[in-house]
Amino acid sequence: MQNADIQLNEQGELKHFLTLDGLDRDTLTAVLDRAETFTSVNDKVVKKAPLLRGKTVANIFFENSTRTRTTFELAAKRLSADVLNLNLVTSSTKKGETLLDTLRNLEAMQCDMFVVRHGDSGAAHFIATHVAPGISVINGGDGQHSHPTQGMLDMFTIRRAKGAIEGLVVTIIGDILHSRVARSNIVALRTLGAAEIRIVAPRTLIPKYIEDMGVRVFNRVEQALEDADVVMGLRLQNERMQGGTIPSADEFYAMYGLTPERLRLAKPDAIVMHPGPTNRGVEIEGSVADGAQSVILQQVTFGIAVRMAVMAIAMGTTASDSGTAT
Amino acid sequence: MITIDKPTVDTWMQALTDGTLNLINELNAGSAVATAPEDNVTVEPEIGMIGVMTGGVTVARQLRDSAGLTLPLGQLNISFYRDDFSRIGLHPVVGASDIPFTVENRHIILVDDVLHTGRTIRAALNEIFDYGRPASVSLAVLVERQGRELPIQSDISGHQLSLSPDARIKLNTDTMTCDIREPQ
Numbered sequence: 001m002q003n004a005d006i007q008l009n010e011q012g013e014l015k016h017f018l019t020l021d022g023l024d025r026d027t028l029t030a031v032l033d034r035a036e037t038f039t040s041v042n043d044k045v046v047k048k049a050p051l052l053r054g055k056t057v058a059n060i061f062f063e064n065s066t067r068t069r070t071t072f073e074l075a076a077k078r079l080s081a082d083v084l085n086l087n088l089v090t091s092s093t094k095k096g097e098t099l100l101d102t103l104r105n106l107e108a109m110q111c112d113m114f115v116v117r118h119g120d121s122g123a124a125h126f127i128a129t130h131v132a133p134g135i136s137v138i139n140g141g142d143g144q145h146s147h148p149t150q151g152m153l154d155m156f157t158i159r160r161a162k163g164a165i166e167g168l169v170v171t172i173i174g175d176i177l178h179s180r181v182a183r184s185n186i187v188a189l190r191t192l193g194a195a196e197i198r199i200v201a202p203r204t205l206i207p208k209y210i211e212d213m214g215v216r217v218f219n220r221v222e223q224a225l226e227d228a229d230v231v232m233g234l235r236l237q238n239e240r241m242q243g244g245t246i247p248s249a250d251e252f253y254a255m256y257g258l259t260p261e262r263l264r265l266a267k268p269d270a271i272v273m274h275p276g277p278t279n280r281g282v283e284i285e286g287s288v289a290d291g292a293q294s295v296i297l298q299q300v301t302f303g304i305a306v307r308m309a310v311m312a313i314a315m316g317t318t319a320s321d322s323g324t325a326t
Numbered sequence: 327m328i329t330i331d332k333p334t335v336d337t338w339m340q341a342l343t344d345g346t347l348n349l350i351n352e353l354n355a356g357s358a359v360a361t362a363p364e365d366n367v368t369v370e371p372e373i374g375m376i377g378v379m380t381g382g383v384t385v386a387r388q389l390r391d392s393a394g395l396t397l398p399l400g401q402l403n404i405s406f407y408r409d410d411f412s413r414i415g416l417h418p419v420v421g422a423s424d425i426p427f428t429v430e431n432r433h434i435i436l437v438d439d440v441l442h443t444g445r446t447i448r449a450a451l452n453e454i455f456d457y458g459r460p461a462s463v464s465l466a467v468l469v470e471r472q473g474r475e476l477p478i479q480s481d482i483s484g485h486q487l488s489l490s491p492d493a494r495i496k497l498n499t500d501t502m503t504c505d506i507r508e509p510q
Contacts, residue, residue, distance in 0.1 A: 037406075037421065037423075040423045048456065316416040317415055319411065319413070319415055
């Protein structure tokens with residue numbers, strides 16, 4: 001019997017990691033707890049664990065990325081896997097057959113895990129339904145849909161700073177419309193029991209029916225920031241905007257930019273997050289990004305442990321499913 | 327199932343404690359030899375204790391207390407070093423490895439509850455060496471049984487048990503009793 005959710009096996013264990021939708025609190029907490037155990041790898045002289053020794057991880061990136069690709073690469077290497085980086089920035093119209101062809105070739109090279117980033121929503125899911133059994137697929141970001149490892153590393157960073165997600169007020173500022181990071185974060189925050197999720201942006205950058213995801217929509221950034229525990233900036237995604245959604249970057253900064261003055265409206269111990277890369281002077285002032293409340297670089301560090309955890313969990317499930325039953 | 331009561335386990339613990347104190351005396355006596363003559367500097371490696379999670383950590387903690395020792399105590403979660411990942415995947419989360427001292431040039435007393443196949447100790451040794459090059463590693467276990475699958479043996483053991491190969495033994499760390507389950 002196949003589980004209705006293709007990222008889970010019959011026992012409800014993660015064999016792919018495609019989206020945070022439909023994953024319960026226990027599953028998300030297990031990922032965070034597992035990531036916690038991987039942070040100790042950094043204490044060692046040899047910053048590695050031999051868990052995925054002999055496995056091959058292919059980073060298949062159809063979209064440009066530096067942070068996500070390099071931290072996935074580091075995570076795989078710290079698990080002692082061999083890593084293949086494929087930069088396949090191609091036009092989305094070529095998808096269909098090209099994608100499957102690529103997959104078959106990588107399968108023929110005996111890869112065990114695909115980390116996929118693609119500009120089309122649903123690409124990782126499509127690949128997961130077509131790979132050979134025994135191969136795990138991790139979504140490194142698909143279109144405007146989902147970026148589940150970013151969502152989890154953000155939860156990890158918040159939990160480290162605040163102890164728990166439960167009861168927190170989280171404000172997300174910026175381009176929600178084009179942001180898979182925002183979507184994954186909203187899902188994770190809801191599942192893990194955040195008290196209130198606020199989003200604030202120009203109306204043109206807020207998707208319709210976003211309230212159905214359980215968020216409160218604000219138009220004025222000052223109101224949205226009041227007494228927030230966590231303030232999350234999002235990058236203004238120039239390359240995703242076909243123009244016309246905002247008058248200009250300067251205008252956006254004047255209305256919504258995260259400045260020290262605005263940050264003072266949040267709780268004094270509020271943390272400032274940003275998935276990067278930051279556009280200083282567009283969505284965030286440099287002094288805030290570098291300030292005492294900023295955890296932006298911790299997000300990058302924790303991203304490695306979280307991606308190690310996701311890879312280890314998915315590969316462990318796939319390995320035991322296709323191996324000898326014990 | 328047979329349960330071995332606490333007074334019996336306590337006698338094992340006492341034997342382990344006595345053995346460990348002897349070992350520490352030997353290590354301290356031996357360290358006088360560990361000098362660097364060319365610099366005329368005496369290098370005395372210190373001693374650290376590491377428990378294998380979770381049972382070994384409890385035994386190590388009790389051992390340290392009952393022997394009246396103050397040496398630093400670390401813990402190892404060897405699940406990333408196990409050799410059965412491809413067969414059974416990850417083991418449950420039991421917390422992170424934490425070695426609050428440098429391993430480099432230190433005598434390590436590695437502590438576990440039960441020594442059986444030796445595979446856990448193999449994994450623990452590999453992990454310890456990723457923290458640095460110890461001066462030596464000694465193995466202290468509360469119980470050992472036959473069935474080694476690797477050339478690994480204990481330096482000190484609290485008790486030796488003869489069990490059938492499929493029997494299971496588990497230390498209850500809360501009550502310090504021991505359950506032995508023979509196959510049906």
